[in-house]
Each structure stands twice: as structure tokens, then as C-alpha cells.
Amino acid sequence: MTFFQELKKQRWDDHRYYHHNRINQFLHLLSASCFLVSYVLVFYYPAAAALVGWLLAMVLRQTGHFFFEPKTYDEVNKASHEYKESVKVGYNLSRKVVLLSIWALVPLVLFIKPDFFGVFTPATTFMAFINNMAIIWLLVGLGAIAFRTLHLFKLMGIQSGLVWMTKIISDPFHDIKIYCKSPYYIMKGEMYDNMDDWYEDVSFDNQGMKP
Template identity: 85%
Template sequence: MTFFEELQKQRWDDHRYYHHNRINQFLHLLSAMSFLASYILVFYYPAAAALVGWLLAMVLRQTGHFFFEPKSYDEVNKATHQYKESVKVGYNLSRKVVLLSIWALVPVVLFFKPDFFGAFTPASTFTGFINNMAIIWLYVGLGAIAFRTIHLFKLMGVQSGLVWMSKIITDPFHDIKIYHKSPYYIMKGEMYDHMNDWYEEASFENQPVKS
């Protein structure tokens, strides 16, 4: 596949396997708008960008995955939850637990090591503590993207890694495009997306890109 064909494929697999629930889609819509705010803030106030990205955008996004997305057998794609987890190119739920645990441990470590092993001048105010914590969170997010991208270089090849990185960075724009109607479907009482329109529009075989 070309770069853009694989990008389309990874997006399709991510959508059809992990975004059936309309509330999950709506939370992704809110998350996407929050991430776009972070993208703007990072040029002016990186700490604020990290706070918006982690506390708002990521919490909304992962709430949708962990609490609303069904984990039962997927009749639409004829796949088990275990299979989906095994072929997930990016961060599956197990990897997300590890990442979120690291994120949650940052303020704890910073509280007991205010200089964060020499990385900061210890904060003398609560505002300073929050600023240092947010900067670490920013590096945790960037590091998570870099780590998985390099890992995919080894597992699937350089193109697949770069495709995934591009997908992650552009996901907020794509999520707004495909999930902007989610509030409408929720108000109609349609709580699950059966992917009919996507299957008709997909220009490739419905097989996952395996990791």
C-alpha cells in the first residue's frame, strides 16, 4: 500500500473496531476539539496545552473507550474483543492502562521529588508545581508517540510507523469530520453505529493492518 492508502486503512480499522458506541463517538468529538485547542496553546503556553490535552481531551477520549465501547463479540466485523486488541496498531486498551498509569504517577513522583531528578528548580508555589507537572505530562505524551512509532518501525516497517504517527497527530481533524453528527444520532436514539456507510465507501478489503 502507498502511505495514504495505509493511512486510510489504519483509520478505517480504528473506527470500525473501536468506535461503535455513539456516546464514545460524541466524546471523541469533544476530545478532538479540546486537542485542537491544545495544538494552538502549545505555541503560546505549553503547560496549558498539556493540561487541556491530558485532563480534558484524553480523559474524554479514554472514558469513551473504557466505559462505553462494547467489549462483547463484534457482529459487524465478526471479531472478538481479544482479536481486536491483538491487531491494534497503536495503543490498545492494555497499553493505554500502562500509559495512563505513568501519567497518573507523575504528580506523585513530583510531590516527593520536587526537582524531578534534577530536571526542574523545585517549585515554591502550587502554581509552579502545576506548571512543572504539566511540562512533564507534555513530554510523556510526546514520548508515547515517539516510542510507539519507533516500536512500529521494528514490528511493521518504517512506513507503517510514520503512518501511525501521522494518524495520531491528525486524528482530531478526522474525528471532527466523521463524528460531528454523533449528537444527532444520540438524540434519535441510535446508540450504535453499524458502519453501513463506511462499508459501502471503503475502497479496500475489510482486513486489519496487523502489528
């Protein structure tokens, strides 16, 4: 596959396997909007960007995945939850638990080690503590992307790693595009996406982008 064919495939697999629930889609719409705010803030106030990204965007996003997305057998794609977890290119739910645990431990470690092992001048005010914590959170987020990208270089090749990194960075724009109608479907009482509209939109090649 070309770079853009693989990008389309990764986006399609992510959508069909992990975004059936309309509430999850709506939470991704809200999350994407928050991430776009972070993208702007990172150039002016990186700590604020990290706070918006983690406390709003990531919390909304992962709430959708962990609490609303079904973990039972996927009749639409004829796949078990275990299979979907095993073929997930990026951070599956198990990897997300590890990442979120690291994120949650940052304030505790910073409280015990105010200089964070010599990285910061110890905070003397609450706002200084929040600023230091936010900077670490920003580095955790960037580090998670860099780590998985390098890991995919080894597992799947350089193109696949770069495709995944491109997908992650551009996900907020793409999520707004594909989930902008989620509130409409929720108001109609349609709680699950049968993926029919995506089957019509996605082009397939001999590598099998559709099961």
C-alpha cells in the same frame, strides 16, 4: 499499500473496531475539539496545552473507550475483543492502562521529588508545581507517540510507523469530520453505529481493507 492507502486502512480499522458506541463517538468529538485547542496553545503556553490535552481531551477520549465501548463479540466485524486488541496498531486498551498509569504517577513522583531528579527547580508555589507537572505530562505524551512509532518501525516497517504517527497527529481533525453527526444519532436514540456509511465510503484493494 501506498502511504495514504495504509493511512486510510489504519483509520478504518480504528473506527470499525473501537468506535461503535455513539456516546464514545460524541466524546471523541469533544476530545478532538480540546486537542485542537492544545495544538494552538502549545506554541504559546505549552503547560496549558498539556493540561487541556491530558485533563480534558484524553480523559474524554478514554472514558469513551473504557466505559462505553462494548467488549463483547463484534457481530459487525465478526471479531472478538481479544482479536481486536491483538491487531491494534497503536495503543490498545492494555497499553493505554500502562500509559495512563505513568500519567497518573507523575504528580506523585513530582511531589516526592520536587526537582524531578534534577530536571526542574523545585516549585515553591502551587502554580509552579502545576506548571512543572504539565511540562512532564507534555513530554509523556510526545514520548508515547515517539516510542510507539519507533516500536512500529521494528514490528511493521518504517512506513507503517510513520503512517500511525500521522494518524495520531491528524486524528482530531478526522474525528471532527466523521463524528460531527454523533449528537444527532444520540438524540434519535441510535446508540450503536452499524458502519454502513463507512462501508460505502472506504475503497478496498487486494490487501483486504474490509473483512
